[in-house]
Amino acid sequence: xxAAKNDKLTIRDIAALxxxxxxxxxxxxxxxxxxxxxxxxxxxxxxxxxxxxxxxxARQLSTGRSRTLGVLFPLHASEVVLHPxxxxxxxxxxxxxxxxxxxxxxxxxxxxxxxxxxxxxxxRRVDGVVLPAAGARDPIIKQLVALxxxxxxxxxxxxxxxxxxxxxxxxxAAAELTQLMLDAGRRSLVLLNGxxxxxxxxxxxxxFWSAIKAAGDISARETSVPFDTxxxxxxxLDLLRGDNPPDAIVCASDTIAAGVLDAARTLGLSVxxxxxxxxxxxxSFAVHTHPALTxxxxxxxxxxxxxxxxxFAMLGDEPLTSRRIIxxxxxxIRDSTPQP
Amino acid sequence: xxAAKNDKLTIRDIAALxxxxxxxxxxxxxxxxxxxxxxxxxxxxxxxxxxxxxxxxARQLSTGRSRTLGVLFPLHASEVVLHPxxxxxxxxxxxxxxxxxxxxxxxxxxxxxxxxxxxxxxxRRVDGVVLPAAGARDPIIKQLVALxxxxxxxxxxxxxxxxxxxxxxxxxAAAELTQLMLDAGRRSLVLLNGxxxxxxxxxxxxxFWSAIKAAGDISARETSVPFDTxxxxxxxLDLLRGDNPPDAIVCASDTIAAGVLDAARTLGLSVxxxxxxxxxxxxSFAVHTHPALTxxxxxxxxxxxxxxxxxFAMLGDEPLTSRRIIxxxxxxIRDSTPQP
DNA sequence: CCGGTTTACGCAACCGGTTGCGTTATCTTG
DNA sequence: CAAGATAACGCAACCGGTTGCGTAAACCGG
Numbered sequence: 225x226x227a228a229k230n231d232k233l234t235i236r237d238i239a240a241l242x243x244x245x246x247x248x249x250x251x252x253x254x255x256x257x258x259x260x261x262x263x264x265x266x267x268x269x270x271x272x273x274x275x276x277x278x279x280x281x282a283r284q285l286s287t288g289r290s291r292t293l294g295v296l297f298p299l300h301a302s303e304v305v306l307h308p309x310x311x312x313x314x315x316x317x318x319x320x321x322x323x324x325x326x327x328x329x330x331x332x333x334x335x336x337x338x339x340x341x342x343x344x345x346x347x348r349r350v351d352g353v354v355l356p357a358a359g360a361r362d363p364i365i366k367q368l369v370a371l372x373x374x375x376x377x378x379x380x381x382x383x384x385x386x387x388x389x390x391x392x393x394x395x396x397a398a399a400e401l402t403q404l405m406l407d408a409g410r411r412s413l414v415l416l417n418g419x420x421x422x423x424x425x426x427x428x429x430x431x432f433w434s435a436i437k438a439a440g441d442i443s444a445r446e447t448s449v450p451f452d453t454x455x456x457x458x459x460x461l462d463l464l465r466g467d468n469p470p471d472a473i474v475c476a477s478d479t480i481a482a483g484v485l486d487a488a489r490t491l492g493l494s495v496x497x498x499x500x501x502x503x504x505x506x507x508s509f510a511v512h513t514h515p516a517l518t519x520x521x522x523x524x525x526x527x528x529x530x531x532x533x534x535x536f537a538m539l540g541d542e543p544l545t546s547r548r549i550i551x552x553x554x555x556x557i558r559d560s561t562p563q564p
Numbered sequence: 565x566x567a568a569k570n571d572k573l574t575i576r577d578i579a580a581l582x583x584x585x586x587x588x589x590x591x592x593x594x595x596x597x598x599x600x601x602x603x604x605x606x607x608x609x610x611x612x613x614x615x616x617x618x619x620x621x622a623r624q625l626s627t628g629r630s631r632t633l634g635v636l637f638p639l640h641a642s643e644v645v646l647h648p649x650x651x652x653x654x655x656x657x658x659x660x661x662x663x664x665x666x667x668x669x670x671x672x673x674x675x676x677x678x679x680x681x682x683x684x685x686x687x688r689r690v691d692g693v694v695l696p697a698a699g700a701r702d703p704i705i706k707q708l709v710a711l712x713x714x715x716x717x718x719x720x721x722x723x724x725x726x727x728x729x730x731x732x733x734x735x736x737a738a739a740e741l742t743q744l745m746l747d748a749g750r751r752s753l754v755l756l757n758g759x760x761x762x763x764x765x766x767x768x769x770x771x772f773w774s775a776i777k778a779a780g781d782i783s784a785r786e787t788s789v790p791f792d793t794x795x796x797x798x799x800x801l802d803l804l805r806g807d808n809p810p811d812a813i814v815c816a817s818d819t820i821a822a823g824v825l826d827a828a829r830t831l832g833l834s835v836x837x838x839x840x841x842x843x844x845x846x847x848s849f850a851v852h853t854h855p856a857l858t859x860x861x862x863x864x865x866x867x868x869x870x871x872x873x874x875x876f877a878m879l880g881d882e883p884l885t886s887r888r889i890i891x892x893x894x895x896x897i898r899d900s901t902p903q904p
Numbered sequence: 905c906c907g908g909t910t911t912a913c914g915c916a917a918c919c920g921g922t923t924g925c926g927t928t929a930t931c932t933t934g
Numbered sequence: 935c936a937a938g939a940t941a942a943c944g945c946a947a948c949c950g951g952t953t954g955c956g957t958a959a960a961c962c963g964g
Contacts, residue, residue: 245944251923263942279921285922285948311646514854915954925945934935
């Protein structure tokens with residue numbers, strides 16, 4: 225057996241084996257100067273032979289670094305995993321962390337109980353924090369920067385100094401979809417937006433209106449509904465039965481779009497001929513709706529990856545990169561909009 | 565300000581404030597005997613006033629416990645979060661951990677690179693491990709028990725001594741669905757199963773065949789396909805075009821069932837009149853297919869919850885419970901099977 | 905009021921690494 | 935070859951808690 229088990233070796237055991245002091249072993253392991261070449265080689269050999277691994281807890285206690293990144297959601301964990309985009313972000317962050325030799329600590333925060341999270345950061349159980357669900361109003365962001373914790377936001381373009389963020393082009397995607405509707409001859413559009421305090425929804429609104437403004441004489445409205453299929457269906461029924469019913473509805477999420485499809489079916493409208501519908505998120509069910517949903521795929525894997533590496537750069541592990549990154553989205557055209 | 569910030573207080577600072585030794589503060593904090601009532605009260609007051617919090621790293625170094633539970637997936641993180649059931653389990657585990665004051669460390673393991681994971685366990689960065697994706701063949705399970713790590717499996721009924729597990733009644737659910745088909749008069753059934761090495765698929769097969777056997781003179785077959793809509797569609801086309809085409813297909817997942825629905829549509833078959841179809845998992849898209857899918861909802865939240873508390877019991881935090889738990893499933897009847 | 909037990913608390917070692925500083929050995933260079 | 939510079943390494947303190955053991959004071963019954 226070479227580098228197998230034999231647990232619980234300490235650095236002083238290795239030092240004794242090599243006939244040196246513990247400090248020398250530590251320096252040799254960490255590639256620091258002050259160790260002779262032959263000694264270094266001998267120590268490396270002994271470490272490999274006995275399968276010694278440093279105790280991360282002890283190292284952390286003396287260095288103050290844990291090689292762990294925290295992923296913080298101001299939600300219950302069970303809410304996180306049901307979300308359309310958070311799980312994918314978490315997965316990408318996990319991949320990047322594993323590849324960089326970091327561990328991933330999942331931090332959840334029900335309500336405003338930030339004490340435990342701040343404590344975890346203060347005590348350096350995590351070296352930095354990614355917030356994939358950061359809202360503009362969350363006080364936790366300011367608290368984290370006040371603590372000096374390297375912080376990266378996803379989906380919220382904060383202006384706070386020191387914090388980095390990664391976001392994607394919600395506005396461009398919304399504009400593209402809107403233009404798609406206009407190009408197909410639709411002249412009465414509605415943006416069925418999500419809650420307007422959500423950063424992504426603000427951007428989607430901006431994209432929608434910029435395309436409308438550029439087109440000139442178009443009838444356009446915007447309404448806000450929760451990210452909920454039933455609520456969206458009710459809102460869509462109102463719109464479609466009211467004055468000047470829309471011939472195209474741009475929705476801020478696939479769940480909302482699913483509600484619109486339900487409403488269209490209820491009224492016997494044909495999609496996309498009578499009504500064009502688009503979603504956002506490209507959730508798994510988007511391909512199973514009837515008709516299959518035109519939607520927007522966000523670069524979730526790249527986003528998580530970029531956020532992780534931005535954090536590693538802040539921690540000094542990698543060369544500095546930009547602290548503000550905007551990644552491109554991709555419009556996925558299916559059958560709920562007219563074919564170009 | 566009472567219990568606000570003022571970071572970096574040590575237990576010796578508190579001891580000096582209270583006019584006692586660090587050891588006494590430690591004992592007072594942890595509710596150990598050997599501290600007078602008045603001293604205890606004074607220490608508690610000073611701790612509250614200054615907002616002192618123990619350093620979990622230092623505590624871990626001396627006690628060997630981290631109040632952290634590991635969730636181990638022998639996969640890449642990005643594969644985990646795309647899975648139909650793992651995210652929900654992760655969420656439930658996270659909720660339970662937060663409520664119990666535990667942190668959650670996400671451990672992923674690409675390929676057979678178990679060294680880092682075993683190291684994390686050996687060094688007690690986690691007090692115990694939950695494996696929501698345990699396969700019968702995984703050597704990691706034996707390695708964990710060899711290390712003496714409290715281990716709880718989800719979805720794999722291991723016979724190894726010491727390990728606990730939580731599973732649900734895949735067999736009963738499959739039998740119920742099969743019986744549903746039989747009660748509706750279907751006489752040519754197919755189980756379109758997933759990969760047969762998956763524990764849940766074995767159970768689903770057993771349930772299917774037990775219902776068939778009990779019914780007597782029935783034509784029944786079983787085929788295995790990957791959990792993939794396109795592959796399932798191809799297999800279903802073969803079956804439906806072949807001799808003795810089935811009038812009911814019980815599928816081992818919603819993704820497989822979606823493929824069967826696609827095949828039925830291709831052939832112009834009416835579901836459920838010509839062909840009854842059922843899925844498994846109750847994924848979000850099951851309600852959006854046409855017709856909406858009859859499927860099985862698994863008690864994912866309860867499963868995660870039970871696994872977490874079984875682990876806490878093993879760690880001595882809670883009274884002992886059973887180490888083998890089987891939770892009931894729920895058949896969700898929608899429109900892809902004949903109404904009873 | 906006294907011997908013996910219990911209680912309250914301090915002291916110091918320990919968990920397992922890291923690191924500043926001092927000492928000795930080796931290497932330059934004039 | 936002597937003197938100064940440099941490299942290699944040991945020593946011990948330190949990170950911030952926990953805990954076994956020793957001791958002095960408070961308590962007990964007789």
